[in-house]
Amino acid sequence: MHGLINRSIQRFLHDTYGGDTWAQVAEDAGLCVQGFEALLSYDDALTEAVLAAASIRLAKPRDAVLEDLGIYLAHLEPLRRLLRFGGVDYPDFLQSLDELSHRARLAVPGLEMPEFTILPLGGGRFRLECRSEMAGFGAVATGILRAMADDYGALALIDAVASDGRCDTVSIELLEARFAAGRGFDLAARRGL
Amino acid sequence: MGGNGIAQPAMIDAASLGRLMPMHLWISPSGHIRAAGPTIAKLCADGLAGRRFLEVFAVKKPRCTMTMRDFLALSGQRLEICLRDPPQTRWRGISVPLQDGQGVLVNLSFGIAAASAVREHALTHADFAPTDLTVELLYLTEVKAIVMGELAALNRRLQAAQADAEERALTDALTGLANRRALDLALVRVIAAARRGDHPFALMHVDLDFFKAVNDTLGHAAGDLVLAHAAGVLHSVVRVSDVVARVGGDEFVLLFHGLVDQNEINAIAARIIDQLERPVDYNGRPCRISASIGVTLSGFYQDLDPDRLLSDADTALYASKRGGRRRCTIHDPREANR
Numbered sequence: 001m002h003g004l005i006n007r008s009i010q011r012f013l014h015d016t017y018g019g020d021t022w023a024q025v026a027e028d029a030g031l032c033v034q035g036f037e038a039l040l041s042y043d044d045a046l047t048e049a050v051l052a053a054a055s056i057r058l059a060k061p062r063d064a065v066l067e068d069l070g071i072y073l074a075h076l077e078p079l080r081r082l083l084r085f086g087g088v089d090y091p092d093f094l095q096s097l098d099e100l101s102h103r104a105r106l107a108v109p110g111l112e113m114p115e116f117t118i119l120p121l122g123g124g125r126f127r128l129e130c131r132s133e134m135a136g137f138g139a140v141a142t143g144i145l146r147a148m149a150d151d152y153g154a155l156a157l158i159d160a161v162a163s164d165g166r167c168d169t170v171s172i173e174l175l176e177a178r179f180a181a182g183r184g185f186d187l188a189a190r191r192g193l
Numbered sequence: 194m195g196g197n198g199i200a201q202p203a204m205i206d207a208a209s210l211g212r213l214m215p216m217h218l219w220i221s222p223s224g225h226i227r228a229a230g231p232t233i234a235k236l237c238a239d240g241l242a243g244r245r246f247l248e249v250f251a252v253k254k255p256r257c258t259m260t261m262r263d264f265l266a267l268s269g270q271r272l273e274i275c276l277r278d279p280p281q282t283r284w285r286g287i288s289v290p291l292q293d294g295q296g297v298l299v300n301l302s303f304g305i306a307a308a309s310a311v312r313e314h315a316l317t318h319a320d321f322a323p324t325d326l327t328v329e330l331l332y333l334t335e336v337k338a339i340v341m342g343e344l345a346a347l348n349r350r351l352q353a354a355q356a357d358a359e360e361r362a363l364t365d366a367l368t369g370l371a372n373r374r375a376l377d378l379a380l381v382r383v384i385a386a387a388r389r390g391d392h393p394f395a396l397m398h399v400d401l402d403f404f405k406a407v408n409d410t411l412g413h414a415a416g417d418l419v420l421a422h423a424a425g426v427l428h429s430v431v432r433v434s435d436v437v438a439r440v441g442g443d444e445f446v447l448l449f450h451g452l453v454d455q456n457e458i459n460a461i462a463a464r465i466i467d468q469l470e471r472p473v474d475y476n477g478r479p480c481r482i483s484a485s486i487g488v489t490l491s492g493f494y495q496d497l498d499p500d501r502l503l504s505d506a507d508t509a510l511y512a513s514k515r516g517g518r519r520r521c522t523i524h525d526p527r528e529a530n531r
């Protein structure tokens with residue numbers, strides 16, 4: 001698994017639950033406390049070990065940890081901005097999820113991301129399919145989609161519905177695209193940001 | 194031109210043309226702007242319709258163009274134009290003639306200056322046609338900055354780790370002085386400099402007297418304290434460019450650049466011994482040591498060999514020990530010939 005993904009998990013655990021919790025998780029997973037380098041690659045088993053250790057330490061199911069990770073990631077300003085490049089409003093953003101793995105590879109060649117497919121079902125309902133070697137990206141996507149609905153000011157019901165190991169499915173029901181004001185987004189970041 | 198005879202020209206209404214090309218200008222044969230796309234209209238607050246194209250915009254490439262006649266001749270070529278007024282936004286573009294003497298259609302895009310134009314004019318997704326890759330260009334610009342930031346941080350961490358490893362590899366952990374490896378490297382350097390020209394040096398070997406007694410009676414912690422103190426004393430008598438190395442338990446070697454005067458060497462040695470003999474307080478108990486010193490000078494040798502220098506300084510040091518300690522002996526080159 002790419003260091004960026006591993007580093008994201010590390011930052012999430014560290015920032016949300018504190019340095020001590022991260023240190024314990026790292027130790028349980030057989031990792032030094034400095035953890036991951038963002039631009040190196042690591043064995044998938046190490047990522048699994050960290051997730052398993054976090055799940056035990058936090059007494060939360062693995063998918064709940066991953067969903068919180070998704071919410072955390074969408075709140076990091078640089079990442080929030082990159083996601084907002086996807087579309088002018090929430091429905092537009094949902095349509096752009098097909099391109100997410102291409103965008104990720106444009107950003108960092110060699111970053112393996114799940115293949116996302118968004119299927120419009122009509123009546124404001126969508127189904128998102130995440131295909132990946134590692135299960136759990138659907139849970140991360142659920143967290144990201146919930147946080148981004150708030151960011152765009154949309155009202156939507158988002159639920160992870162099924163996983164068969166290779167493909168996680170998330171259901172999205174868009175109740176109102178412009179429910180609240182949402183947060184601002186300027187296409188061109190201010191200098192120094 | 195299809196198979197059914199005369200091709201009909203396409204007709205399009207202004208709103209659709211605006212959606213297709215949000216930064217287009219329709220210019221009449223007289224040089225007046227007849228219509229403008231919504232994005233370019235947003236950029237020019239004073240309004241565009243009815244104004245003379247060449248008064249609002251300056252055509253820079255393929256050549257500066259002052260008359261409409263010259264501009265019409267640029268049809269089909271890649272253009273570079275900018276706003277005459279601040280912020281002098283730049284575009285690249287192309288103009289094509291319209292049928293029936295309706296003038297020309299100019300389509301513009303920001304090209305490589307997209308980020309500053311978007312920032313200055315507060316443009317959004319909706320200001321760009323879905324076919325326009327400007328938004329992707331901005332996305333990539335931002336991603337690149339983030340990745341470069343990560344790379345720079347990684348480089349800083351690696352650089353610090355490397356400096357740390359090098360420092361540790363050449364430094365004695367207890368005293369912070371150079372270690373044996375660092376001394377060997379320094380000795381090679383000063384010998385090379387001495388061979389190249391007029392760069393003499395002195396090599397001083399210092400061995401602490403009565404150090405074993407401190408260790409045996411007061412313990413290793415007291416011994417370590419005395420070693421750190423001795424390191425401080427030795428450090429205080431050298432200049433920045435000189436070298437002080439700890440080469441054994443209680444043995445030190447000093448390299449003095451440019452030192453040839455034997456009286457001066459004896460004075461430095463006397464100062465070292467005097468300062469080392471001042472008792473060091475360890476938990477209320479005084480630790481007393483002294484030092485024996487042996488010195489040799491680069492000027493004594495035709496052919497400088499590091500092992501020979503160290504061995505001669507060591508021989509001089511043992512002469513000091515035999516002579517009753519607390520003293521300095523300078524190697525006598527005539528001895529080697531006896």
